[in-house]
Amino acid sequence: MTVPATRASGTTPATRASGTTLEIRGLTVAVEADGANTKEILTGVDLTIRSGETHAIMGPNGSGKSTLAYAIAGHPKYTVTGGTVTLDGEDVLAMSVDERARAGVFLAMQYPVEVPGVSVSNFLRSAATAMRGEAPKLRLWVKEQKEAMSRLEMDPAFSERSVNEGFSGGEKKRHEILQLELLQPKIAVLDETDSGLDVDALRVVSEGINRVRATGDTGVLLITHYTRILNYIKPDFVHVFVKGRIVDQGGPELADELEANGYAKYVGAEGASAGGRALPTGPVLPGPVTTA
Numbered sequence: 695m696t697v698p699a700t701r702a703s704g705t706t707p708a709t710r711a712s713g714t715t716l717e718i719r720g721l722t723v724a725v726e727a728d729g730a731n732t733k734e735i736l737t738g739v740d741l742t743i744r745s746g747e748t749h750a751i752m753g754p755n756g757s758g759k760s761t762l763a764y765a766i767a768g769h770p771k772y773t774v775t776g777g778t779v780t781l782d783g784e785d786v787l788a789m790s791v792d793e794r795a796r797a798g799v800f801l802a803m804q805y806p807v808e809v810p811g812v813s814v815s816n817f818l819r820s821a822a823t824a825m826r827g828e829a830p831k832l833r834l835w836v837k838e839q840k841e842a843m844s845r846l847e848m849d850p851a852f853s854e855r856s857v858n859e860g861f862s863g864g865e866k867k868r869h870e871i872l873q874l875e876l877l878q879p880k881i882a883v884l885d886e887t888d889s890g891l892d893v894d895a896l897r898v899v900s901e902g903i904n905r906v907r908a909t910g911d912t913g914v915l916l917i918t919h920y921t922r923i924l925n926y927i928k929p930d931f932v933h934v935f936v937k938g939r940i941v942d943q944g945g946p947e948l949a950d951e952l953e954a955n956g957y958a959k960y961v962g963a964e965g966a967s968a969g970g971r972a973l974p975t976g977p978v979l980p981g982p983v984t985t986a
């Protein structure tokens with residue numbers, strides 16, 4: 695007996711995943727301050743990101759944006775005290791850092807770390823091997839990496855340098871986007887990839903992000919303090935982040951409003967009504983969550 699093929703009109707096999715969803719619900723996170731002291735930074739974050747969507751999280755310095763990025767990636771200094779993070783229903787919080795990466799969660803760090811003694815090419819090929827489940831064929835890989843570097847206007851000599859060691863701010867950020875392009879994660883969290891970039895680097899980096907976005911396979915969470923990167927990358931959704939949670943959200947027009955008026959109306963305003971705006975979907979904005 696033969697199994698019937700997919701219906702004549704169907705171009706999508708039933709086995710094909712229809713996309714990826716990262717779902718964050720009621721996330722509260724504390725950071726190890728000094729010694730035994732911990733400090734609650736995230737106070738109840740609700741956010742859903744699907745592949746193909748681009749979300750911008752905008753908020754003042756110290757509001758907890760990097761803490762959110764680190765908590766998603768699994769940084770050991772940040773303790774999840776409540777809530778859930780799932781990737782297509784799988785419990786992300788139960789995964790180790792490398793399991794999260796292999797599951798398709800990528801973090802471009804605000805301050806990328808230097809790894810002396812590990813060359814960019816070795817680092818990238820190891821990462822690609824871990825992600826793809828087998829080592830990419832050397833010749834193909836060299837070509838792939840070269841082309842990706844050229845698109846990001848990076849000197850090929852970078853491939854032999856130690857990861858981030860002595861890189862300028864702009865070079866570090868290009869290297870983050872190089873990883874993004876080569877590793878093709880399902881969900882990419884980009885923490886202030888725009889900060890410290892001159893206008894040329896901002897354009898090159900934004901074009902890289904837009905290429906990844908154009909594949910439709912990656913959900914992008916663009917964390918930023920300034921609106922200028924949003925001149926290059928038009929988000930589908932904008933979330934305003936203040937004091938460890940989302941206090942307002944809307945479409946790209948919200949970024950224009952922030953550009954004009956800053957965060958003043960949100961800062962100092964307590965409670966859910968800070969923006970005075972009806973949230974676009976569902977009961978996404980609970981009151982501040984405090985965990986005893």
Ligand SMILES: Nc1ncnc2c1ncn2[C@@H]1O[C@H](COP(=O)(O)OP(=O)(O)O)[C@@H](O)[C@H]1O
Nearest residue numbers: 725726727735754755756757758759760761771
């Ligand atoms: N490792 C840490 N130790 C102590 N305090 C921290 C640590 N990480 C973050 N914080 C504090 O948490 C708050 C939020 O920081 P962060 O997430 O970096 O904000 P943002 O990225 O929005 O600027 C700040 O008050 C910061 O000082």
Ligand SMILES: [Mg+2]
Nearest residue numbers: 759760804886
């Ligand atoms: Mg930050």
